[in-house]
Amino acid sequence: xxxxxxxxxxxxxxxxxxxxxxxxxxxxxxxxxxxxxxxxxxxxxxxxxxxxxxxxxxxxxxxxxxxxxxxxxxxxxxxxxxxxxxxxxxxxxxxxxxxxxxxxxxxxxxxxxxxxxxxxxxxxxxxxxxxxxxxxxxxxxxxxxxxxxxxxxxxxxxxx
Amino acid sequence: xxxxxxxxxxxxxxxxxxxxxxxxxxxxxxxxxxxxxxxxxxxxxxxxxxxxxxxxxxxxxxxxxxxxxxxxxxxxxxxxxxxxxxxxxxxxxxxxxxxxxxxxxxxxxxxxxxxxxxxxxxxxxxxxxxxxxxxxxxxxxxxxxxxxxxxxxxxxxxxxxxxxxxxxxxxxxxxxxxxxxxxxxxxxxxxxxxxxxxxxxxxxxxxxxxxxxxxxxxxxxxxxxxxxxxxxxxxxxxxxxxxxxxxxxxxxxxxxxxxxxxxxxxxxxxxxxxxxxxxxxxxxxxxxxxxxxxxxxxxxxxxxxxxxxxxxxxxxxxxxxxxxxxxxxxxxxxxxxxxxxxxxxxxxxxxxxxxxxxxxxxxxxxxxxxxxxxxxxxxxxxxxxxxxxxxxxxxxxxxxxxxxxxxxxxxxxxxxxxxxxxxxxxxxxxxxxxxxxxxxxxxxxxxxxxxxxxxxxxxxxxxxxxxxxxxxxxxxxxxxxxxxxxxxxxxxxxxxxxxxxxxxxxxxxxxxxxxxxxxxxxxxxxxxxxxxxxxxxxxxxxxxxxxxxxxxxxxxxxxxxxxxxxxxxxxxxxxxxxxxxxxxxxxxxxxxxxxxxxxxxxxxxxxxxxxxxxxxxxxxxxxxxxxxxxxxxxxxxxxxxxxxxxxxxxxxxxxxxxxxxxxxxxxxxxxxxxxxxxxxxxxxxxxxxxxxxxxxxxxxxxxxxxxxxxxxxxxxxxxxxxxxxxxxxxxxxxxxxxxxxxxxxxxxxxxxxxxxxxxxxxxxxxxxxxxxxxxxxxxxxxxxxxx
Ligand code: FES
Ligand code: FES
Numbered sequence: 001x002x003x004x005x006x007x008x009x010x011x012x013x014x015x016x017x018x019x020x021x022x023x024x025x026x027x028x029x030x031x032x033x034x035x036x037x038x039x040x041x042x043x044x045x046x047x048x049x050x051x052x053x054x055x056x057x058x059x060x061x062x063x064x065x066x067x068x069x070x071x072x073x074x075x076x077x078x079x080x081x082x083x084x085x086x087x088x089x090x091x092x093x094x095x096x097x098x099x100x101x102x103x104x105x106x107x108x109x110x111x112x113x114x115x116x117x118x119x120x121x122x123x124x125x126x127x128x129x130x131x132x133x134x135x136x137x138x139x140x141x142x143x144x145x146x147x148x149x150x151x152x153x154x155x156x157x158x159x160x
Numbered sequence: 161x162x163x164x165x166x167x168x169x170x171x172x173x174x175x176x177x178x179x180x181x182x183x184x185x186x187x188x189x190x191x192x193x194x195x196x197x198x199x200x201x202x203x204x205x206x207x208x209x210x211x212x213x214x215x216x217x218x219x220x221x222x223x224x225x226x227x228x229x230x231x232x233x234x235x236x237x238x239x240x241x242x243x244x245x246x247x248x249x250x251x252x253x254x255x256x257x258x259x260x261x262x263x264x265x266x267x268x269x270x271x272x273x274x275x276x277x278x279x280x281x282x283x284x285x286x287x288x289x290x291x292x293x294x295x296x297x298x299x300x301x302x303x304x305x306x307x308x309x310x311x312x313x314x315x316x317x318x319x320x321x322x323x324x325x326x327x328x329x330x331x332x333x334x335x336x337x338x339x340x341x342x343x344x345x346x347x348x349x350x351x352x353x354x355x356x357x358x359x360x361x362x363x364x365x366x367x368x369x370x371x372x373x374x375x376x377x378x379x380x381x382x383x384x385x386x387x388x389x390x391x392x393x394x395x396x397x398x399x400x401x402x403x404x405x406x407x408x409x410x411x412x413x414x415x416x417x418x419x420x421x422x423x424x425x426x427x428x429x430x431x432x433x434x435x436x437x438x439x440x441x442x443x444x445x446x447x448x449x450x451x452x453x454x455x456x457x458x459x460x461x462x463x464x465x466x467x468x469x470x471x472x473x474x475x476x477x478x479x480x481x482x483x484x485x486x487x488x489x490x491x492x493x494x495x496x497x498x499x500x501x502x503x504x505x506x507x508x509x510x511x512x513x514x515x516x517x518x519x520x521x522x523x524x525x526x527x528x529x530x531x532x533x534x535x536x537x538x539x540x541x542x543x544x545x546x547x548x549x550x551x552x553x554x555x556x557x558x559x560x561x562x563x564x565x566x567x568x569x570x571x572x573x574x575x576x577x578x579x580x581x582x583x584x585x586x587x588x589x590x591x592x593x594x595x596x597x598x599x600x601x602x603x604x605x606x607x608x609x610x611x612x613x614x615x616x617x618x619x620x621x622x623x624x625x626x627x628x629x630x631x632x633x634x635x636x637x638x639x640x641x642x643x644x645x646x647x648x649x650x651x652x653x654x655x656x657x658x659x660x661x662x663x664x665x666x667x668x669x670x671x672x673x674x675x676x677x678x679x680x681x682x683x684x685x686x687x688x689x690x691x692x693x694x695x696x697x698x699x700x701x702x703x704x705x706x707x708x709x710x711x712x713x714x715x716x717x718x719x720x721x722x723x724x725x726x727x728x729x730x731x732x733x734x735x736x737x738x739x740x741x742x743x744x745x746x747x748x749x750x751x752x753x754x755x756x757x758x759x760x761x762x763x764x765x766x767x768x769x770x771x772x773x774x775x776x777x778x779x780x781x782x783x784x785x786x787x788x789x790x791x792x793x794x795x796x797x798x799x800x801x802x803x804x805x806x807x808x809x810x811x812x813x814x815x816x817x818x819x820x821x822x823x824x825x826x827x828x829x830x831x832x833x834x835x836x837x838x839x840x841x842x843x844x845x846x847x848x849x850x851x852x853x854x855x856x857x858x859x860x861x862x863x864x865x866x867x868x869x870x871x872x873x874x875x876x877x878x879x880x881x882x883x884x885x886x887x888x889x890x891x892x893x894x895x896x897x898x899x900x901x902x903x904x905x906x907x908x909x910x911x912x913x914x915x916x917x918x919x920x921x922x923x924x925x926x927x928x929x930x931x932x933x934x935x936x937x938x939x940x941x942x943x944x945x946x947x
């Protein structure tokens with residue numbers, strides 16, 4: 001067993017894990033942060049995307065031990081301080097960017113990483129960025145619309 | 161002006177808030193105190209005789225609680241099939257046994273042979289790897305034609321052959337169809353494959369069994385579209401548990417698309433094992449396991465012939481299909497190539513004579529069952545491909561040929577020669593709308609522009625119809641269903657006026673928690689936020705049949721309307737007492753009951769309170785309380801229909817197909833929440849385009865699944881797809897359900913594959929291409945182009 005400690009959504013957490021324990025298992029099973037999902041076993045679907053030190057990472061592709069000392073952000077930490085939906089989350093609801101909700105945490109985390117690096121992505125850039133996130137429900141139309149809307153809403157008062 | 165609440169409003173989905181904040185409650189998120197984990201050892205050969213299983217080394221490994229094999233299930237029922245098809249000669253289909261764990265033989269890669277229950281999932285997996293199976297590999301039957309050949313190895317030794325049934329429909333028409341085809345001006349013939357698919361909801365299946373020895377009660381948490389159906393099948397046919405001792409819970413479910421309808425061996429195992437080991441038992445499928453244990457879809461090989469007169473009027477259709485059942489009969493598998501397929505062969509057309517033959521075949525592959533559309537995509541694909549080919553052969557524009565044969569608006573109700581009666585529709589209207597939203601008129605210019613860039617551009621159309629709102633119980637009973645297909649709803653009005661609606665429908669992405677309250681709110685004139693939906697738990701909801709076949713609103717919504725009507729009737733009686741007026745004079749509007757022609761009224765909440773605090777109440781006439789249940793059994797299917805258009809560009813150097821635009825004009829009848837309806841169409845289109853261009857479940861000749869992961873099975877990704885143009889403004893409301901709704905969940909997956917293939921064939925027509933089998937991968941397209 002390995003001792004790990006990291007910051008998750010601003011809180012310091014620690015635990016002891018097997019060497020083979022994946023970050024996603026540590027989040028789901030040990031920390032009970034079940035918003036991060038597992039949709040595959042070949043690192044293809046993106047249901048497990050979280051942020052590790054500010055970068056989007058597939059949490060099924062990283063050992064919990066490798067995340068020792070890291071800053072992790074998950075879907076549970078994406079709402080505003082008052083509990084209301086954050087800008088990207090609100091745009092997903094407004095534009096019906098989710099149906100069953102299973103891919104959604106990964107989509108939101110990927111979208112957040114995209115918009116951090118590229119505040120005003122084109123449709124093509126959004127679609128290409130989502131290459132690693134599979135959604136089986138929405139046909140992506142409304143996910144792309146939601147991310148476009150979130151980008152517009154996040155742009156700090158561009159017009160005035 | 162768009163409404164902001166009630167029927168017709170694009171109310172934002174209330175379930176989104178929990179999904180967007182990581183607070184969903186999917187089955188794998190549920191853990192029960194003291195739970196163990198099971199890992200299934202699955203066959204790695206497609207066909208093999210199990211001569212022995214030695215689990216002694218595995219049993220001694222750390223954390224192992226118990227190891228089960230097929231022998232532990234002697235005397236336990238097998239996984240049942242829910243539909244019996246009768247063949248052309250009046251004989252029942254061949255129906256093999258389907259043990260929970262393999263007994264004697266393994267019949268497909270992935271067939272579970274043994275199960276290890278251990279303290280942790282990792283320990284269960286490690287121990288399963290230490291089980292020694294003495295497996296004698298047998299020749300596998302994978303190809304359907306080979307499986308039907310004389311002398312083929314048999315999947316089931318106790319059946320006479322690999323033929324499940326040979327179905328003819330309508331058998332009495334057979335000779336007349338043959339005659340009409342013989343004498344016709346022109347016959348267009350097409351042989352095609354409807355490719356095998358894997359539904360792939362993003363949430364893998366999970367089952368968690370729990371047993372309370374104190375009360376002798378079983379609980380199964382499972383990823384299901386229909387928990388009551390699982391309770392009935394598993395309780396009555398597999399494990400012999402009476403329903404009052406068996407609770408099945410399907411909480412938030414991460415997509416289904418049909419593959420979560422069926423009762424699976426893992427559900428029965430976890431329920432059985434929880435009692436056997438005295439602790440809860442949990443199974444979480446890996447994606448790799450899902451590929452070889454979730455029921456697959458489609459997999460038809462078909463020859464269709466369309467006979468026409470000199471004006472292109474359709475005279476007769478004859479179609480022959482081999483349909484793959486896989487190794488066992490999944491829950492509704494026999495119904496898919498028959499009653500969900502043959503009955504749709506008239507399409508939108510007035511073809512007077514139709515004969516459909518289907519041979520269902522056992523092979524050493526994963527069972528095949530309903531996948532989004534189920535039978536109707538297979539019918540639509542062959543029909544709309546052959547119509548397109550016929551248009552080219554006859555020199556008639558494909559849209560014009562369709563229009564010449566459309567059933568016209570004054571012909572409803574329209575009885576087809578394949579046993580169904582369409583209640584209403586207007587196919588010219590959806591075609592007109594389609595040509596408008598797809599800018600058909602501008603196509604020639606776009607084609608020239610593509611040509612200037614060295615690209616081949618094509619435009620393909622498709623008309624479709626489907627039978628939804630499944631289904632009238634007495635009818636499906638005659639057709640072999642071993643279940644009724646009604647739906648239930650209980651409307652429970654609480655003392656302060658809030659409402660819980662218990663529905664037998666199940667939402668796994670469709671947004672019932674939002675849409676259903678819109679209907680009740682509209683009927684009562686109260687705020688949607690006062691109404692909540694309860695679903696997915698057999699201990700809370702009356703017996704219901706669940707969600708598939710685009711039935712939730714058409715059947716489940718109708719049950720809810722009927723129950724709400726009973727509520728209104730009773731509430732009016734209470735109000736008439738409170739208002740000292742006669743019941744006939746009471747009107748309900750905007751959440752208040754008033755006496756017609758006066759200003760006397762009483763609010764909704766006061767009536768509800770009176771029902772539960774009956775101090776001033778007509779106790780001699782009616783009981784206290786305000787709660788009503790209704791079961792609704794439809795009198796007919798519903799018939800959503802529409803027209804789709806796809807525009808593609810093909811790169812002649814590589815054969816790569818790019819979707820330039822996709823347009824869908826649907827007639828769903830009345831629409832409750834347009835935003836959700838459009839989302840359903842988008843999702844269906846993506847799956848249909850995926851079938852047409854990308855997806856294929858592929859076995860090698862030994863029965864190894866080559867497309868067994870997301871690295872090998874190509875799922876549509878965001879950059880494979882365009883924005884879609886969708887329209888549902890052509891509305892001919894269903895005539896026989898109270899909401900006038902038809903259902904919208906499957907349309908996109910039904911109408912899109914032929915539209916895509918028609919577009920690609922159109923792009924390549926100058927090069928002599930008349931057909932390419934799906935998926936239209938670059939190599940297939942390039943090969944077709946280059947002879
Ligand atoms: S679960 Fe991590 S990519 Fe699929
Ligand atoms: S919303 Fe269901 S997978 Fe994306």
